[in-house]
Amino acid sequence: MTIQEYIDAVAAQLDLPEKTVQRIRRELENELYELVQAGADQAAAIEKMGTVEETAAALNEKYADARRREPLKKGEMPLLLPWCLIFSSALGLVKGAQVLFWQGTGFDAALAVLGLVLTIVSALAVVKYKKK
Incomplete structure (x- = not known):
């Protein structure tokens, strides 16, 4: 050979x-x-x-x-979704606290609102998967 x-x-x-x-x-x-x-x-x-x-x-x-990972089964929650929920809630909390306590700027307030909106969207998506 x-x-x-x-x-x-x-x-x-x-x-x-x-x-x-x-x-x-x-x-x-x-x-x-x-x-x-x-x-x-x-x-x-x-x-x-x-x-x-x-x-x-x-x-x-x-x-x-x-090796290639197997694709998600139908109705299975992507692992990225809980991380999005954690990150968006942390963003909303940190920037919200900064605006409330340390007189943050308008940009900080916008990020706090964005964090709140993303938290709500992520939570709704997680709940949708949890119901299935």
Whole structure:
């Protein structure tokens, strides 16, 4: 088995996005050719890397976080929505307190109102998902 055949066999067993597979292919090629340049023949370099199955399993585990996430199921709340609720309520509270207690500017008042409006919108969206 040649180095290129080995890399192709490993890449065929990877369950990763194409960009990640291409990067892994380049890394494997570099590692194997470095071993060859150090004096090993192709078979010895491939043997040192391990079997195709072992290498593919290790790479799938190493790059598991690069896998595509499954799309949200119908009616499932996006994780961004609670964060929007937290951020908008914090914005409204901080800027509102600044306007009330520290004599904030008109811009601060506008941000406080924006925070309040975004909090209401986010809360309504969360309630909509919670009812389902």
